[in-house]
């Protein structure tokens with residue numbers, strides 16, 4: 001009899017064929033979705049309207065990973081959500097089978113190979129690197145030593161013009177009260193070794209832009225991580241006449257998407273020098289604010305973008321004197337919802353609502369530039385649906401059951417195990433993302449570089 005361990009047990013799991021090795025599960029329980037390379041057997045299983053990732057692994061490892069993921073959830077750190085562990089499995093002949101760890105499938109997430117297979121531009125790679133540096137720093141802030149940092153163990157979700165990275169594999173992880181510098185740098189070293197291998201693999205497969213070099217890329221991630229860590233935790237000392245630097249530090253952290261919960265300020269007895277150090281920083285500065293104002297739960301940069309649009313709306317409607325929460329409600333019903341509701345239901349699996357709104361804003365911006373006029377949002381959304389959204393591949397699991405089994409007209413060798421590759425295994429035939437092509441046309445202004453700490457320092461330095 002299998003045993004189920006779960007915080008919120010789901011009775012629909014009980015009748016599944018636990019007596020079979022995961023690799024032999026009948027297709028009727030499975031969903032074909034893209035996923036990363038893994039040592040263990042991993043399958044996506046459909047339970048009612050939900051999809052879970054199931055990983056067959058030794059019992060102690062499954063339990064350990066379940067606990068690590070539960071802790072990460074409690075610490076509000078981006079990771080897949082654990083659902084439970086099934087232990088004490090036996091085959092119909094009574095032979096013992098490994099345990100299965102169940103996690104909720106992370107909606108709209110992209111394993112790096114799916115991202116790269118559609119052709120990724122150098123700027124996009126820089127954004128993926130930033131997202132990884134932020135994830136690693138956030139994990140380290142809460143005392144999480146990952147141990148197995150690699151592209152295969154990260155999932156990416158679109159976050160306005162950037163990406164948000166999620167941890168997917170916590171098998172080797174440990175949680176401590178605080179990490180030593182040695183521990184953190186060990187994680188960073190592992191990241192560099194693994195990522196170098198993965199980038200080299202992509203390069204060998206012709207999936208890495210020729211202008212990019214694996215070694216430079218891993219050095220970039222290390223530099224980004226170090227700069228971010230310094231900004232998040234470093235001591236800053238200055239003279240008593242430069243008090244504005246305290247505010248500058250907080251502002252920079254906010255710009256990076258972090259809130260300062262505790263700032264340690266130490267003044268020398270004479271008041272000549274001041275020393276500051278953030279003691280507790282929490283990620284999600286903008287997403288928390290947007291959630292408070294509108295109830296929308298989004299990624300950080302999506303929130304940043306939506307809040308900017310809310311500010312613009314407030315200015316355009318002359319409501320500077322009106323309470324922000326009141327304006328936010330108006331904006332939600334007059335701007336956000338009409339855009340999101342204009343999307344036909346069969347196209348909703350392509351992007352999350354906040355991402356759609358962000359892309360419509362971008363689309364409107366490009367169209368306004370092109371046509372030298374202010375394009376209204378209601379007009380832009382229809383153009384966006386027609387020119388961009390309808391041509392994009394599905395990213396939610398909706399409808400992709402069949403779509404991903406047959407990516408861009410190519411058949412997977414095994415639709416439930418995309419890591420086995422395509423039946424006609426050659427590397428071309430990848431779908432292009434028309435949105436990416438447009439956004440990166442020559443002469444198009446790039447979005448500001450969010451995680452360039454040096455640039456932020458320059459911008460927020462007191463005059």
Ligand SMILES: Nc1ncnc2c1ncn2[C@@H]1O[C@H](COP(=O)(O)OP(=O)(O)OP(=O)(O)O)[C@@H](O)[C@H]1O
Pocket residue numbers: 034035036037038039040041042052053055080081103104105106109111148152153154155168169170171
């Ligand atoms: N909850 C989830 N949502 C979406 N994708 C998932 C989820 N869980 C696993 N995956 C996909 O399955 C892949 C393999 O999972 P995972 O890394 O946990 O397996 P593993 O065998 O432990 O890997 P490793 O070889 O690194 O030990 C991931 O790269 C990811 O693409």
Ligand SMILES: [Mg+2]
Pocket residue numbers: 037038039152153169
């Ligand atoms: Mg893995």
